[in-house]
Amino acid sequence: MTDRPLGSWLNLRMGRDPDMETVSAEELQNWQFELLRKTMFNAVQSCPFYRDRLAGIQIGAVHTPANLEKIPFTTAEDLRNGPESFLCVSQDEIARAVTLASSGSSGPPKRLFFTAGDLERTIEFFHYGMAPMLNKGETILAILPDSRPGGVGSIFAESNSRLGAETVLPVNPSDITTLLHLLLDSHSSCILGPAIQIHALARLMENKKIVINHVRSVLLCWDVLPKASMRTISRIFDCDIFSHWGMTETCLGGAVDCSPDSGMHLREPDFFIEIIDPVTGKQVPDGVKGEIVISTLSRRAMPLIRYRTGDVGCICDDDCSCGLPLRRLKAVEGRLDDGLTLPDGGRLTLNDLNDIILPHSDVLDFSVEYTPEKQELSIGLDLVPESRPDSAVYDSLMSYSKIKKAVQNHNLKITTRLANKDGKINSGFGKRSIIYK
Secondary structure, rough: OOOOHHHHHHHHHOOOOOOOOOOOHHHHHHHHHHHHHHHHHHHHOOHHHHHHHHHOOHHHOOOOOOHHHOOEEEEEHHHHHHHHOOOOOOHHHEEEEEOOOOOOOOOEEEEEEEEEEHHHHHHHHHHHHHHHOOOOOOOOOOOOOOOOOOOOHHHHHHHHHOOOOEEEEEEEEOEEHHHHHHHHOOOEEEEEEEEHHHHHHHHHHHHHOOOOOOOOOOEEOOOOOOOHHHHHHHHOOOOEEEEHHHHHHOOOOOEEEEEOOOEEEEOOOOOEEEEOOOOOOOOOOOOOEEEEEEEOOOOOOOOOEEEEEEEEEEEOOOOOOOOOOOOOOOOOOOOOOOEOOOOOOOEEOHHHOOOOOOOOEEEEEEEEEEEOOOOOOEEEEEEEEOOOHHHHHHHHHHHHHHHHHHHHHHHOEEEEEEEEOOOOOOOOOOOOOOEEE
């Protein structure tokens, strides 16, 4: 018998009694590849894109991860060029369509389509994934967008209602003062949201000398933050910290910790993950960092087969103490295209800047603008109220080896400026990025 919520969920998805012991890792993988073969057969029959892309592939011979290397990748560019060619159902069956703008300056957006059943499977994953963090009768402050039907906020609220819990969704994630009032007024026992908002919330509480004891857990998603900021969140809220990874292409839910800092159990009934070398395209062993590639196993509206996500991560190479066969994803370290190329050819990432700037106690958030033609790097600082920019952040930037070298040898110009000091931050619901001017 299992008292692990994700174990019960896995059993249910595999058509087993939820209280049974879970299957072995080998049995799980065999089941996944059976689903994958069915998905590929259906895609060839119903989906114009994969009818062409998988032509000549012996689908019945795909039984192991090694067999996948014979199958071509699907890319974001493929989605942009013809999203409707991925559809395996009629438009009448589409319950939700999401448009994602290109990360570049131009180009068509990506369009993702989901049936009601696709969304329901995400609700189930959120339901069981949140069980270790939230009890019946409790409230969660969820810093998520789109409370419309089928939106991530609505989906998440529905999953929590099945636990007997209430969800509070803020209108403006950039107004940290309002988030603080919502947290205090709702007496939330859990906070979920982008790590930068929760970091800023902790800093603002510290600045205002507010101490609370009703937050038992925090679930961080989207952003990657330095360990110094994780320690700040843990210290201010004095609670367990969990992590989640997901993206629209995974139908929002992707992987979640079963306990703090355990590694995020993958949503394996719904997709199979590979980690590849982004240059060679070859699979890498567990424990080795690379690009995350997903193949959907249950998606009806729009299957994705060997889709290159652009996210960087690795699979844990040890077993989880909980004993579940679900593989685990280590902390996702950002995206392959994250960062900027300095005048000397060095690479400066947003995570580098996180490590430099966010440990400063007055900083809630920051924005980055880079003008390659002028070799100018401008940092906009969102500070706690009543503070003012001083030389500390600038000095930290100038002492960082990559930046110091580019300044001394290639005339890189660094500026810091005040962006906000009224309890608001630059970041909204979307992922943070470096803006090219």
